[in-house]
Amino acid sequence: MTDIIAGQAPPSLSVPSEKEKKYDRQLRLWAASGQAALESANVLLVNSGSGTVGVETLKNLVLPGIGKFTIADDATVTEADLGVNFFLDETSLGQSRAQSCTELLVELNPEVQGDWYPRNSEAFNIQNVLGRDDPFTIILYALPIAPEHLEALEAYSRKHKTPLVAIHSAGFYSYFSIRLPGVYPIVDTHPDVTATTDLRLLAPWEELEAFAEDMTKDIDSLDNHEHGHLPFVVILLHFLNVWKASHGGAPPSNYKEKVEFRKMVADATRTNTPEGGEENFEEAVAAVIKTIVPPSLPSAVREVFEYRHNKEVSAQRMNREGFRLTWTQTEAASSFWLIAAALRTFYEKHQCLPVPGGIPDMKAQSSTYIKLQNIYKAKARKDAAEVLDSVRQMPGGESIEPAEVDLFCKNAAFIKLVVPASGGVDQLRSLAQQELVNDETMAKEGLAPFSLLPIYLALRATSHKSTASPDEILASIGHLVPDASDNERVVQAAQEVSRAGGGELHNISAVAGGMVAQETIKIITNQYVPIENTCIFDGIGSRTQVFRL
Secondary structure (H helix, E strand, C coil), rough: CCCCCCCCCCCCCCCCHHHHHHHHHHCCCCCCCHHHHHHHEEEEECCCCCCCHHHHHHHHHHHCCCCEEEECCCCCCEEEEEECCCCCCCCCCCCEEEHHHHHHHHHHHHHEEEEECCCCCCCHHHHHHCCCCCCCCCCEEEECCHHHHHHHHHHHHHHEEEEEEEEEEEEEEEEEEEEECCCCCCCCCCHHHHHHHHCCCCCCCHHHHHHHHHHHHHHHCCCHHHHCCCCHHHHHHHHHHHHHHHCCCCCCCHHHHHHHHHHHHHHHCCCCCCCCHHHHHHHHHHHHHHHCCCCCCHHHHHHHHHHHHHHHHHHHHHCCCCCCCCCHHHHHHHHHHHHHHHHHHHHHHCCCCCCCCCCCCCCCCCCHHHHHHHHHHHHHHHHHHHHHHHHHCEEEEHHHHHHHHHHHHCCCHCCCCECCCCCCCCHHHHHHHHHHHHHHHHCCCCCCCCCCCHHHHHHHCCCCCCCCCHHHHHHHHHHHHCCCHHHHHHHHHHHHHHCCCCEECCCHHHHHHHHHHHHHHHHHHEEEECCCCCCECCCCEEEEECCCC
């Protein structure tokens, strides 16, 4: 195959630290920057009900090493807790549930700091927790929850721009819902490695063209070894020039033309070799459809550009009218938006995004591969430097580190902007009506109903009280979605939630806690793309479904 592995660095002579050994697997997922963010995080869990799903979530945050956590829970441990919470035993009976869970959780990872509230016999007041000097990175709260406590958490979230995650687990059902305090930009989305390759074969720059032309100027006179070690990038650039010469300077633009072009490349393969063919030409043929594409602007990136543009226009209009620009100024001052604005300037000038700089593994001589790799890396550095120069010319841009711009440019095609749903009863009502209609249609066609929204509606009806009769749950749902209370699947969900009586099954809560922890880590590290925004889990059918509510 290849004589060199793409992007391979010399082996490190340093011995991994104990922390690197301990967190080896997760460092591969979110790197040192993500681990640093995790270790500086301060998580609050407001626990209630059976209290199992919240503790299971914390377990999956303590193990990878969050900085600190606080459990706010005014319950004392009872016999019922011992049956549903594996973190409690008989020695915990009669003690503070928050304290008992905290002490056992920190045993899982001594590097994590744990705290609980209330201490001693102090009366429970959520404001005493929220009023602490050290702000919380994210707040998790288990349902059911007292309305006044929820109002306090929402007020804190608005004031401090803190994400909220609601978690509800009862019987075989659970759901969690993420509420972001504003637009949530993500640079390091971790796309599939194969998707990040951008060779720019239809928009080559001078150095790349010169390199390819020099290697293929006497392509027919090359010996079999030289011919068989031409990088497929060089092969495709050469035959693109041949194609353009007979097609008015136009590259292959549709599938039919690409098939013809692919045949042209395949026909140039030498078969008088010991292998009966050439691996590098096979690579070139296989890469035609994927790499012979013009530079484009992904829809997610366009959304970022257009969102930023709309806010600038809005800010200019507000400024002329003499209103305060507090929110827009705060947004514009963030490094993401400054770099995004510079990236848009780059795109408008060049009609393409910066070159990422990576190339795939390929059949080539080691020296040739390194030269080609350096050409792409040099272009990536040049593009990033141009974006950085634009950033430096903006107010506040002088404080942005070059490494941040480099990362942004490397991931430019995959940046993502999560805009929180407007939410509200009207949106939920509309979605519920549509989901129920879809289920009826599927049932008529002999297909099993798919939507898990009835589970959400039933659990939502018990958001502030742990127990309710099926009729009470259906009545609550009926106020939200007229006629839904007559739906068979809604009735079944209401009966199951009522039967659970607010009790949790540890295995269901463990699964839900794992999912919540995963999404929490995405938010804390600002890596990967979190769900938008509500995930429902059916433990009976072993299915999940995500809704934007």
